[in-house]
Amino acid sequence: MIVAEQKSLEEIRRMIAPYPRVLILGCGTCMTVCNAGGESEVSFLHNSLRLAEVRSGDGIHTFTEHTVKRQCDPEFLETLSEKTIDVDVILSLGCGIGVQAIAEYLGDIPVLPGVNTSFMGMTKESGVWDERCAACGECRLEDTGGICPITRCTKGILNGPCAGSKNGKCEANKDVDCAWILIYKRLERLQQLDKMRRYYSPRNFRAIPRPRRILSKVEIATGESDG
């Protein structure tokens, strides 16, 4: 999933300052799971903004709230037109993709990002998310024991550890495991160390001409199974 962190109240207040009527829009998928912008965060932010306005005594804002299932999918945005009739701005708590999908869908209302989209990762434990994939476009996990060197090694190098690895940790951060030590240990356990001995040529960054587009390779049956 995509992991994000909510922006500071200060930054959000600065962004919404010119717009009196604000719709705080949550996202029911990734942002809900990483506690950055689901229904409960929307309502919490709503209260915090109101309280901050009362405290500062310069309140011109009115807030409404709404959460869609997924901001990145037009299928779930149909309800938006009615929610945005009396609104000057949308404060989206969706990831960067959600914000852009909304902006594309509603041409006339400004959309503001309420979160900082950080990475693709997994839930490590309750309240802890770890980055795991950088979407390089050519997955090599087969060769690395299921551990991604591009994401988990600070340098993203492909032919084994640098000399900075110490106590199994990365030279850049003593609290972070060295990806290449993890890969070595896992390949050893799987009796696949030959995969580490192989030479890996430089990455093909052309696999990611930006922006990328993926077309479905599956035939989608349309119109026939209605009912």
Next chain:
Amino acid sequence: MANSLFEEKLNSGEFIVTTEVGPPKSVDVSEVVHHIKLLKDKVDAINITDHQSSVMRFPSIGGCLLVKELGGEPILQMTCRDRNRLALQAELLLAYSRDIKNVLCLTGDSVDVGDHKEAKPVFDLDSVQLIKMIRTLESGTDMGGNELGAAPKFCIGATVHPEADFIEPQLIKFDKKVNAGAQFLQTQGIFELASLRRFMQYASQFNIKILAGLIVLSSAGMARYMNNNVPGIIISQAIIDEMASVEKGKGLQKGIEIATRMIKTIKEENLCHGVHIMAVGNESIVPDILEAAELVSTPG
């Protein structure tokens, strides 16, 4: 035929001595020039570091040009941290055209340990891929498969870490560097000869010259600091205790003594093919070490 004076020396079978000079964060290169003059006739080659520890400085290629101007033999240190494959290849063409033909291929320290922590880390290639890339240039094409008007020919080095606390993955990488075409290896700083002996048992099966890296410590505090903050440095407690045993102000002298002792043993026991002395900021004492270790070398 040997391709550089240094390569000739590598092939001669004689004991090899290299050292390094770190360029300044300045446009005033007078101190580097002083150090190069002091060292150029006493060692077989001088490495010029490439933004060592990810701290921005005068570049390695610039230092190598100075070594050439002053009549010495330079080793261009080249990391993958700051340049993508276009920039790396271009710099190699420049180096060769100016008769700089020894290259030490490094991945490079992480940007996070340096003084520009918000910089974009490049690492388009790693050290093994860099070695391969140079061999590709030598074959007459660039990495894009395009023909070069005229091809360079380098003497290629790399590094290895015999004292890594987890050696097996480091040895796999060492194999890859040798297979990619490295001709000499300068080790990370060694503080226990036992680890060098162990490593040489393994490395001697390969046709490659190994130079033991020796860091000249100047105080126990420096040793502890390096242990905690410099990637790839593991200084044993015995050495730290030895450094701490001398009175204040005598640290560097002790460091020189330790380095000299190690060089003598390496040479006497024929442990490896040479040494690479890293005096980190105290370059001017390197001649003292060479003299004390009875290493008077003549380049070429």
